[in-house]
Amino acid sequence: MSEEVKKFKITIDGQTTEVDAGTTILEAARKIGGKSVPPAMCYYKPLETSGGRCRTCLVEVSKGSEADPRPMPKLVASCRTAVMDGMEVKNLTSEKAQTGRKAVTEFLLLNHPLDCPICDQAGECHLQDLGYQHGVENTRTEFERRTFEPEDIGPYIKLHMNRCILCARCVLTANQLTEEREHGILFRGDHAEISTYLNKALTNDFIGNVIDVCPVGALTDKTSRFASRVWFTKPMDAHCNCDKCSGKAVLWMKDDEIIRVTARKNQYDEVEDFICNECRFEKKDPKLWTIEGPRHIDRHSVISLNHYEKPKDYFRQIDNRDAKEISASDDNQHGEKILE
Numbered sequence: 324m325s326e327e328v329k330k331f332k333i334t335i336d337g338q339t340t341e342v343d344a345g346t347t348i349l350e351a352a353r354k355i356g357g358k359s360v361p362p363a364m365c366y367y368k369p370l371e372t373s374g375g376r377c378r379t380c381l382v383e384v385s386k387g388s389e390a391d392p393r394p395m396p397k398l399v400a401s402c403r404t405a406v407m408d409g410m411e412v413k414n415l416t417s418e419k420a421q422t423g424r425k426a427v428t429e430f431l432l433l434n435h436p437l438d439c440p441i442c443d444q445a446g447e448c449h450l451q452d453l454g455y456q457h458g459v460e461n462t463r464t465e466f467e468r469r470t471f472e473p474e475d476i477g478p479y480i481k482l483h484m485n486r487c488i489l490c491a492r493c494v495l496t497a498n499q500l501t502e503e504r505e506h507g508i509l510f511r512g513d514h515a516e517i518s519t520y521l522n523k524a525l526t527n528d529f530i531g532n533v534i535d536v537c538p539v540g541a542l543t544d545k546t547s548r549f550a551s552r553v554w555f556t557k558p559m560d561a562h563c564n565c566d567k568c569s570g571k572a573v574l575w576m577k578d579d580e581i582i583r584v585t586a587r588k589n590q591y592d593e594v595e596d597f598i599c600n601e602c603r604f605e606k607k608d609p610k611l612w613t614i615e616g617p618r619h620i621d622r623h624s625v626i627s628l629n630h631y632e633k634p635k636d637y638f639r640q641i642d643n644r645d646a647k648e649i650s651a652s653d654d655n656q657h658g659e660k661i662l663e
Contacts (some may be wrong), residue, residue, distance in 0.1 A: 331408040335359050335382075336416050348401035348412055349380055353591065359414050360591075362424075364431075364449050364538045365490035366402035368593055373495055374402035377431070377488065379453060381423045386411035398423045425457040432458065434469045434513075435539070436485050444540030446553040449592070450488065471516055476506065477524035479531060479545055479604050484516050487541035493517065493533035500597060501527040517541070528567060531603040535586050535594050546604050547575075547583035556582050558618035563611055567599040573618050574609075581607045587618075 330341035333351050336359040342351045350368075352360045361382055366374035374380075380402050384395040389409030398420060401412070414420055431450060439445045471484035489508060494517070497504040505527075506519045519525070525533075534542050556575040563570045575583045584603045586594045606612065 329408075331406050331410075333406045333410045333412065335412045336414055342406055344406075346406050348382060348384075348399070348404050348406060348410075349374075351406050352401065352412075352414065361401050361414055362449065362453060363402055363591070364453075364488065365492065367492050367495070367536060368591075370492065370495040370499060370536070373492065375400055376490055378427045379424060379431075381420055381427065383413040383417040383420045384410060385413050385417075421457075424453075425459075428453045428457040429459065429463075431488050432462070433464060434485075435488065436468060438486075441549075442486070442540040443543045443548060443553075444486075444537075447592075448540060449538040469513055474518060474522065475524070476519055476522075477526060479600065480525055480534060481543045481545045481548060482517065483541050483543065484518075486539050487517055488539055489515055489517070490538060492536040492538070493542055496533050496536050497525075497527070497530060500529050500532060503527060528599050528601075529597060531600045532586065532594065532597045534603075535588070535597075538592075544583050544604075546607070550582045551577050558620060560587070560615040560618045561612040562615065563602065563606060563613065565599060565602055568602060569596045569598070570602060571596050572598050572602055572612075574612060574614065576609075579609060581609060581612075 328343065331344055331346070332339060332341050333348070335348070335352050335355055338355045338357075338359060340351060340355050342354060349361055349363060349366060361380035363374070364377035364379045366380065378400055380400055381398040382401045383398055384404070386392050387395060387410060388407035390407075392409075401414075428450075432454060435450060439448070439451055442448070445451060468485075474482055474484065476482050491508060494504070494507050497506060505523050505525055506517060508515055509518050509520055510516060531544075534544055537543075553575070556577050559574045559576055561572055561574045563572075571587055573585050573587055574581050575585065584598075584606065586596060586598045586603075588594055
């Protein structure tokens with residue numbers, strides 16, 4: 324008989340779960356789910372060696388383990404810190420963790436332009452969410468933001484280096500998913516940038532996936548550039564016959580027009596099945612796809628507010644206890660009054 328694998332017990336914000344040895348705090352938090360899951364801008368589970376760059380997933384370890392209950396003296400990156408048996412972690416319940424995350428957000432926004440109104444990533448941007456939660460009204464710095472000259476990397480992908488936070492997801496994707504990597508992080512310090520150096524076009528069959536893994540608007544789809552705001556489109560699950568990839572994708576539609584095509588993602592915005600360039604950029608005719616139905620966006624964002632139908636047991640929690648939710652009869656009476 325095989326020996327039973329010992330599980331490590333970890334408590335995050337008062338919720339306890341058991342995980343395998345070697346599991347990171349972030350993955351343990353995802354097993355628990357809910358609001359106790361730290362945000363992640365550089366960590367990407369499908370990509371090996373990702374994480375440890377952005378520091379948005381900082382948490383406070385109030386108890387190291389059963390063997391050594393001393394707290395860790397500093398905040399730790401949950402995506403790179405392994406769980407110990409009996410560990411206790413604070414995320415939302417830690418003032419230190421929230422203060423640290425606010426400081427990290429401020430650092431990320433030092434050079435990032437606040438051009439959300441013209442950015443195609445608006446509504447799907449993780450930095451936009453962090454800025455809303457932890458951002459401040461005014462910057463404390465006086466120096467100019469760093470800027471980069473525009474660079475053409477091909478007919479399909481638009482590189483906007485001014486928005487890049489150097490999470491390296493796109494580099495890891497090209498390294499691990501494609502046969503050849505033609506771009507990377509060049510130079511060092513505040514001069515570091517994503518580039519091909521020799522102005523080459525990124526033409527690999529699967530290179531379009533760098534758009535999906537980018538957490539900000541640094542890499543966007545040229546074929547759908549400025550076509551529509553994401554909250555005006557309807558995401559639809561669809562599949563097609565493709566000999567290069569699984570053919571499973573999400574069609575972002577406006578009426579009967581396909582605005583863009585992306586891979587399917589889970590609730591943490593991580594790609595489930597990477598798709599090829601042909602499916603992503605070339606197949607914009609609905610006749611080429613078998614549409615399965617509306618795509619439910621698990622990740623909290625403006626897109627998830629596009630409800631197509633309410634579940635049977637649907638109810639909405641109102642923040643204001645004294646408020647009264649308007650019923651259908653109230654809507655009718657209000658409409659009749661307006662008509663009169």
